[in-house]
Amino acid sequence: MTDSHKILVVDDEAQIIRVLRRSLATHRYDVRTAADGQAGLELFHDWHPDLVITDLSMPEMNGMELCRAIRKTSDTPIIVLSVKGEEHSKVEALDAGADDYITKPFGINELMARVRVALRRIPLNTGQTQPEMTEGDFTLDLAAHKILVRGHEVHLTPKEFDLLVYLFQNRGKVLTHRTLLGAVWGGNYTEQTEYLRVFIGQLRKKIEPDPAHPQYILTEPWIGYRFNPNH
Numbered sequence: 001m002t003d004s005h006k007i008l009v010v011d012d013e014a015q016i017i018r019v020l021r022r023s024l025a026t027h028r029y030d031v032r033t034a035a036d037g038q039a040g041l042e043l044f045h046d047w048h049p050d051l052v053i054t055d056l057s058m059p060e061m062n063g064m065e066l067c068r069a070i071r072k073t074s075d076t077p078i079i080v081l082s083v084k085g086e087e088h089s090k091v092e093a094l095d096a097g098a099d100d101y102i103t104k105p106f107g108i109n110e111l112m113a114r115v116r117v118a119l120r121r122i123p124l125n126t127g128q129t130q131p132e133m134t135e136g137d138f139t140l141d142l143a144a145h146k147i148l149v150r151g152h153e154v155h156l157t158p159k160e161f162d163l164l165v166y167l168f169q170n171r172g173k174v175l176t177h178r179t180l181l182g183a184v185w186g187g188n189y190t191e192q193t194e195y196l197r198v199f200i201g202q203l204r205k206k207i208e209p210d211p212a213h214p215q216y217i218l219t220e221p222w223i224g225y226r227f228n229p230n231h
Helices: 014-026 037-047 063-071 087-095 108-119 158-169 177-184 193-207
Strands: 006-010 030-034 051-055 078-082 100-103 132-135 138-141 146-149 152-154 174-176 217-220 224-227
Touching: 006 014, 006 037, 014 030, 014 108, 030 037, 037 051, 037 063, 051 063, 051 108, 063 078, 063 087, 078 087, 078 108, 087 100, 087 193, 100 108, 138 158, 158 177, 158 193, 158 224, 174 177, 177 193, 177 224, 193 217
Parallel strands: 006 030, 006 051, 051 078, 078 100
Antiparallel strands: 132 138, 138 146, 146 152, 174 224, 217 224
């Protein structure tokens, strides 16, 4: 299974661990597990998985703390599991560095779909996209997944990168919330506006000279966003 994606599952519920290990292995993923956040973080650094699935409520180190610790050194995709379904819990987890949030109980088919979304890259407009694109203050190297803003490299998580690439490819256009969510996360996410709000905010913190007064990612009230690389 050396060619399989490696997935780390961190949860203190033995039954969840068993179900996820069996289901993920059935779909030919290479799976390792940890029963608490601290053990999960150590295994993460030793094993270098392609995806982390973590519970929120755990001993030693909870899921929020694990997300923040991983984000200090890595942009590996993270899916959070939680019995809390409120929007503020989702926003808090996304702000901590998670790429997705699944409320317990969940179906295995739903989880597998979320795993595929977390591991995939968005389709590029290959007919008009070069390996490296430059306009205004931005240079995007798609092959290396590298972005320069005003000559300085900006480190983005996979979903932040995908979102900025899609905005750049459609620069100057007004993109609706549903369009952006569908393109970057998939058709099942078109109502998850909190995802977009959090990730736009994260991008602005990383690329805007003054995130409070954005000049690149412009809000179109009640509609969506427009990207202007030339400010």
